Amino acid sequence: MLAIASCVSMMAEDGSRLWLRYDKLQKAQVNGPECIAAEELRNYYPGDKATLVLDPSISNEEGYIINGSTIKAKTERGLMYGAYALLRGEQGASEPFFKIRVLNHWDNLDGSIERGYAGRSIFWDLDGNNPKAIDPALIKEYARANASIGINGTVLNNVNASPKMLSAPYIKKVKEIAAILRPYGIKVYLSVNFASPMALGKLKTADPLNSKVKAWWKAKAKEIYKEIPDFGGFLVKANSEGQPGPGDYKRTHAQGANMLAEAVKPFGGIIMWRSFVYGANHKGEDRVKQAVSEFKEDDGKFMDNVILQSKNGPLDFQPREPYAPIFDNMRKTPQMVELQITQEYLGHSRHLVYLAPMWREFFGLVSPKRLVGVAGVANIGLDKNWCGHHFAQANWYAFGRLAWNPYLKSEEIAEEWIRGTFDSGQLTVDSYDYPSNNSTVESNHNYHLSTIHSKLLSMMLRSREACVDYMMPLGLHHIFAFDHHYGPEPDGFIASYPLEWCPVYYHKADKEGVGFNRSHTGTDATSQYNEPYCSLYDDINTCPERYLLWFHHVPWTYRLKSGNTLWEEIQARYDRGVKEVEDFYAIWQEAKPNIDEQRWKEVDERMQHQLENAKEWRKVCTDYFRTFAE
Numbered sequence: 263m264l265a266i267a268s269c270v271s272m273m274a275e276d277g278s279r280l281w282l283r284y285d286k287l288q289k290a291q292v293n294g295p296e297c298i299a300a301e302e303l304r305n306y307y308p309g310d311k312a313t314l315v316l317d318p319s320i321s322n323e324e325g326y327i328i329n330g331s332t333i334k335a336k337t338e339r340g341l342m343y344g345a346y347a348l349l350r351g352e353q354g355a356s357e358p359f360f361k362i363r364v365l366n367h368w369d370n371l372d373g374s375i376e377r378g379y380a381g382r383s384i385f386w387d388l389d390g391n392n393p394k395a396i397d398p399a400l401i402k403e404y405a406r407a408n409a410s411i412g413i414n415g416t417v418l419n420n421v422n423a424s425p426k427m428l429s430a431p432y433i434k435k436v437k438e439i440a441a442i443l444r445p446y447g448i449k450v451y452l453s454v455n456f457a458s459p460m461a462l463g464k465l466k467t468a469d470p471l472n473s474k475v476k477a478w479w480k481a482k483a484k485e486i487y488k489e490i491p492d493f494g495g496f497l498v499k500a501n502s503e504g505q506p507g508p509g510d511y512k513r514t515h516a517q518g519a520n521m522l523a524e525a526v527k528p529f530g531g532i533i534m535w536r537s538f539v540y541g542a543n544h545k546g547e548d549r550v551k552q553a554v555s556e557f558k559e560d561d562g563k564f565m566d567n568v569i570l571q572s573k574n575g576p577l578d579f580q581p582r583e584p585y586a587p588i589f590d591n592m593r594k595t596p597q598m599v600e601l602q603i604t605q606e607y608l609g610h611s612r613h614l615v616y617l618a619p620m621w622r623e624f625f626g627l628v629s630p631k632r633l634v635g636v637a638g639v640a641n642i643g644l645d646k647n648w649c650g651h652h653f654a655q656a657n658w659y660a661f662g663r664l665a666w667n668p669y670l671k672s673e674e675i676a677e678e679w680i681r682g683t684f685d686s687g688q689l690t691v692d693s694y695d696y697p698s699n700n701s702t703v704e705s706n707h708n709y710h711l712s713t714i715h716s717k718l719l720s721m722m723l724r725s726r727e728a729c730v731d732y733m734m735p736l737g738l739h740h741i742f743a744f745d746h747h748y749g750p751e752p753d754g755f756i757a758s759y760p761l762e763w764c765p766v767y768y769h770k771a772d773k774e775g776v777g778f779n780r781s782h783t784g785t786d787a788t789s790q791y792n793e794p795y796c797s798l799y800d801d802i803n804t805c806p807e808r809y810l811l812w813f814h815h816v817p818w819t820y821r822l823k824s825g826n827t828l829w830e831e832i833q834a835r836y837d838r839g840v841k842e843v844e845d846f847y848a849i850w851q852e853a854k855p856n857i858d859e860q861r862w863k864e865v866d867e868r869m870q871h872q873l874e875n876a877k878e879w880r881k882v883c884t885d886y887f888r889t890f891a892e
């Protein structure tokens with residue numbers, strides 16, 4: 263049995279140590295190569311002795327085998343991942359499922375963060391007109407936190423990228439950041455603005471087939487790799503929401519992506535090209551269909567170091583979406599999924615919503631085997647606790663753990679996180695129960711949570727479904743307040759805005775019913791899915807109720823499985839969502855004696871907001887839909 267050192271620390275706790283709240287023991291004698299793994303075990307391993315072995319017979323560069331207190335790996339990176347796993351109490355062999363496990367920071371060079379709710383950027387700010395110096399100690403803590411959960415890459419700036427990012431003073435800063443991240447196995451990548459050759463290089467065009475443009479990018483790549491030899495590559499948002507791209511010159515996405523791919527290829531770099539595109543070439547088409555319409559023709563035409571990066575759903579990070587059909591349509595193109603850790607549409611850093619169940623739902627529909635990587639839009643900022651909400655740390659944690667192993671259960675991940683975050687996290691060595699062979703143990707299910715921690719676990723596991731209930735039950739979507747996306751605005755319509763930004767476009771409520779008909783009698787978005795999902799979603803009788811109003815315009819009097827009419831069920835779901843949050847709040851009150859004062863208070867304040875906001879969602883949405891339904 264694993265047991266936890268029973269000292270629940272009641273000292274002041276600001277959350278800055280994340281899930282790595284081990285006491286510095288400096289007890290273990292560590293044999294083997296001097297590396298991060300050795301440093302971590304020396305500091306935190308509770309046993310007297312640990313052994314690190316570099317073993318060339320292990321095939322995976324990042325994998326490890328733990329047997330007792332001995333870790334074997336092919337590389338020091340593998341030893342490092344093994345060390346963090348040992349500190350979590352793991353035994354056995356493990357290797358990452360995805361090769362590419364990156365965070366995407368939507369950080370602007372002026373220090374602000376697009377959709378960031380945890381303070382300003384940890385990387386960027388201005389000092390007059392120049393980039394402000396970095397805080398090396400902070401970046402090191404960031405590196406360590408990421409390494410502890412297996413993240414091996416990071417895109418340092420917003421996808422809505424400033425061309426300045428590629429100017430010399432900024433490249434110099436990227437080099438400094440890369441030097442701190444490198445020992446932790448983390449590569450840096452940059453988002454680039456497709457029109458950089460014009461803005462920075464004073465060229466008259468950014469046409470990807472123009473020879474001067476090609477030469478400019480090649481020279482830029484060379485300049486970057488000279489400073490940062492292991493630079494990862496570029497992330498590109500092109501011809502989307504006003505960003506420049508190859509479409510400006512009547513070139514395809516493949517032509518644009520390949521031009522950049524050629525520039526970084528000699529150095530081993532990759533291009534992550536985003537498919538989040540709408541309102542350009544296929545303007546007027548149902549927005550959720552546009553990515554497939556735009557990219558399908560390009561399948562098979564990308565160079566082999568281009569990866570298509572798509573959001574999990576076809577719209578935009580709603581609390582629940584069906585999977586994006588682009589994953590069914592690009593057969594020859596390597597793909598990665600973009601998940602959003604920052605809670606743009608899930609109550610920002612005010613609501614407690616544990617996102618692992620949402621991501622697991624995606625992996626249940628789109629097999630991880632079809633993907634080469636995962637990207638997570640980070641929720642990290644300069645706030646003392648990194649993520650704004652203490653429980654939002656769990657989403658950073660869960661993203662990393664799922665990127666390592668997408669088959670881990672939400673529950674196992676949450677248990678690990680609770681243990682690290684609200685216990686000392688430390689295991690007592692004499693209570694380790696070493697398996698006698700190298701069985702693959704990915705988690706510590708022989709670890710027991712205390713009663714109160716079990717309640718926190720239950721709250722986390724229920725929180726995403728609760729959020730769906732009080733924001734957008736039964737497949738309603740995008741009924742969020744304009745621009746900031748916090749709170750409801752189901753009647754939202756602004757004539758000067760693109761229609762696809764207006765809530766009324768998405769729910770289509772009228773006297774007959776509500777919902778977006780995307781079946782073959784509507785926009786036929788269902789036809790973009792492979793079977794069995796195409797037929798399943800197309801037929802109102804087989805469409806899962808969780809997606810009902812996503813795919814169908816449904817009469818208010820339609821009977822659901824519960825026996826309720828649609829209108830009754832909508833109200834019942836809003837009620838259920840609010841009740842769940844009331845219950846979470848009660849759990850948090852009960853947990854008070856077991857949680858240190860500062861974190862308890864900070865979470866408590868946010869939970870009060872969440873409850874208020876859940877009630878507001880219920881009131882505003884039911885009042886509004888009632889005007890049609892009754």
Ligand code: GCU
Pocket residue numbers: 376377421422499503538578606
């Ligand atoms: C959403 C989000 C934007 C972001 C965009 C993207 O629309 O609101 O802030 O830039 O997605 O992913 O490119």
